[in-house]
Amino acid sequence: MQSENIFHIISHTDLDGVVSAALAWYANRGSGLPVKVSLVGYGEVDNAIMESLSSGQKFLVLDLFCQRDYTVDEIDRTFPSGGIPFVFDHHKSTFDRYGNREWAVVDTGCCAAMVYWKWLIKHALDEQERKLLVSIEPLIKLTNDRDLWLGEIPESRLWQGLVTICGPWGVLMRLISDPSAALTPGEQNAAQNFVDRQEKRFEEAKTSILRTGNDLSFVGDGLLEFGDVSDFCGLILDRDPNPPMLAAVSTKRAGGDWALSLRSRDGLAGKIINLLKDGKKIRGGGHGDAAALYFPYNYNEEQIRETVLAAIKQEKERTEAPNVTLGDIFKGLDKI
8 A cells, every 4th residue: 555645634514524624734734744635525425534544644534424334344454553543523323333443532512623622632742732722712612602503602603604605615714824713894794694694594494394293394495595404404403392303405406306405313314315215216315314315307395205204104113113022922922
């Protein structure tokens, strides 16, 4: 294996992922290695990790993790005993599956940026490094407020708005040039304008939700815009006193087909994807709690909704334990 002497930062595309990447850039810029940054989604992270492994790159993974077992197998095979962790995450699915690995630091009680920040503070080698980390702490706290929906720092929503209107790379460039958590007047005005318009869209969308028991909240086409889905579904799943198992938002795409964004909190979105995608008519991808399906143009929203409800029913029936007692078993034996 030929070793490439670069440092590869792999992170997610939301505010937590972008701030995590910026923190990683600051913490590792003194390594003497050129730094490569990849901001990716869950459908791309395995390839990014495998690229680094096959190239012998030093790399760091933040705020997301791989979806394929063979990637984990390769990490387990190549990670040296007593090595420095390179995965910093906060998702429960990562904690449940990989929380005991030497190469992972996972804490579900805070955002990924704070997971990594805490680890860096604990392992800071000198006073200059510690001073840098302390100076970035307000940005980390702001990100944590946003990612955990604490609502204690109003500016956190504005920062997420900036990620939507400027894109993750635009915000990363801003943070590399200036890691201050204080918004400039121009940033404040642009983000506030976006959030105000977004709030109006949210209020309208709330009145148009098609709710099916505790199973599904479905929002039709034309009510939300790009960048709204995660925030809106987060409100439904985390703030509703009686949240559904699954939130879905449909969008009619320019080519005539349908995109259906799915959000959940217990891995249901990913299970629905696995049940419905066939690689031909219905395509899909994502991870446990954030995924998407793509339906052909000849579907309508009612058919899409009924298809998802049927998949939820199938998954519920699959996971429900059979209500069979030892007494029932012995009664059956008596008849043999």
